[in-house]
Amino acid sequence: MNQLMRALSGPIVLLTLGVLLMIDYTGSLTLSRTWPILLIVFGLCKVLEYAGSHNA
Amino acid sequence: MSETTIAGYCRACGKALAESEIHRSHGALYCKEHAPSEGGPSQSPYTSPTPAFSNGPAMSSTAVSPGVAFVLGLIPGVGAIYNGQYAKGMVHVAAVGLAISILNNDAAAGYEPLVGLMLAAFWVYMPFEAYHTARNRQLGHPVDELSSLVPMKGSRFPAIPVILIGLGIVLLVNNLGYFELRRALRYWPVLLIGAGVYMLYVRLSVPGDSAPSGTGLKDPEK
Numbered sequence: 588m589n590q591l592m593r594a595l596s597g598p599i600v601l602l603t604l605g606v607l608l609m610i611d612y613t614g615s616l617t618l619s620r621t622w623p624i625l626l627i628v629f630g631l632c633k634v635l636e637y638a639g640s641h642n643a
Numbered sequence: 644m645s646e647t648t649i650a651g652y653c654r655a656c657g658k659a660l661a662e663s664e665i666h667r668s669h670g671a672l673y674c675k676e677h678a679p680s681e682g683g684p685s686q687s688p689y690t691s692p693t694p695a696f697s698n699g700p701a702m703s704s705t706a707v708s709p710g711v712a713f714v715l716g717l718i719p720g721v722g723a724i725y726n727g728q729y730a731k732g733m734v735h736v737a738a739v740g741l742a743i744s745i746l747n748n749d750a751a752a753g754y755e756p757l758v759g760l761m762l763a764a765f766w767v768y769m770p771f772e773a774y775h776t777a778r779n780r781q782l783g784h785p786v787d788e789l790s791s792l793v794p795m796k797g798s799r800f801p802a803i804p805v806i807l808i809g810l811g812i813v814l815l816v817n818n819l820g821y822f823e824l825r826r827a828l829r830y831w832p833v834l835l836i837g838a839g840v841y842m843l844y845v846r847l848s849v850p851g852d853s854a855p856s857g858t859g860l861k862d863p864e865k
Contacts, residue, residue: 597730619818620818620819621815621818621819622814622818623810623811623812623813623814623815623818624811624815625811626807626808626810626811626814627807627808627811627812627815628811629804629807630804630805630806630807630808630811631804631808632804633801633803633804633807634801634804634805634808636801637800637801637804
């Protein structure tokens with residue numbers, strides 16, 4: 588689980604970036620306002636890595 | 644042709660090794676010449692907790708030059724690329740680029756000195772970080788892909804990711820207009836109070852005479 592999360596961290600952040608840019612394109616919610624979501628997602632990935640390596 | 648069966652190949656020079664000639668180190672095989680000596684504690688701050696993801700061979704040969712790493716580190720990202728840490732190189736480039744565009748863009752109205760100083764500090768940090776990582780590689784320690792960027796020592800609570808999430812939430816709420824950061828920042832002395840309370844808690848929860856002596860709180864001689 589730990590290694591799975593480590594491998595997925597990059598793609599997940601890239602995905603959220605893409606989603607935020609799409610939302611910017613099609614709405615009034617610009618990336619310059621929603622960029623903290625990237626921080627949140629990156630932090631979540633790191634926390635899940637830690638959680639994955641501490642079962643049992 | 645030799646009669647002995649080849650059991651592996653040296654990671655540093657590629658020489659074919661019989662079973663008796665293999666020297667193992669950090670999960671890799673070396674010939675007698677290139678086997679890295681145990682130069683320091685194997686748990687250096689740069690060692691990844693999961694060796695399966697250590698990036699690049701732990702070379703003990705002179706192919707890794709910390710001096711070159713330092714000079715290359717002066718160019719954003721190139722220091723990390725020299726050490727084979729490509730993701731970290733991209734992070735470095737993104738950080739420098741972000742700082743420069745913030746300075747250029749008037750987005751950090753009033754905070755330019757701070758961003759400028761942080762950019763300068765980061766630019767000084769990059770070559771030293773490349774130098775130290777190259778030193779560790781030279782000594783044969785396995786080096787993580789994102790070494791020293793997101794340290795998470797095994798069993799400790801991952802403080803930095805949690806801080807990052809908290810920061811992201813705070814900034815997001817600020818950006819979306821729900822709660823302005825400016826209003827909350829007026830109460831910054833609360834942080835001082837919180838730090839004091841935490842220090843109190845730490846000092847009071849250590850039993851016996853092994854309590855660390857703080858500023859002026861020394862135990863009187865019994």
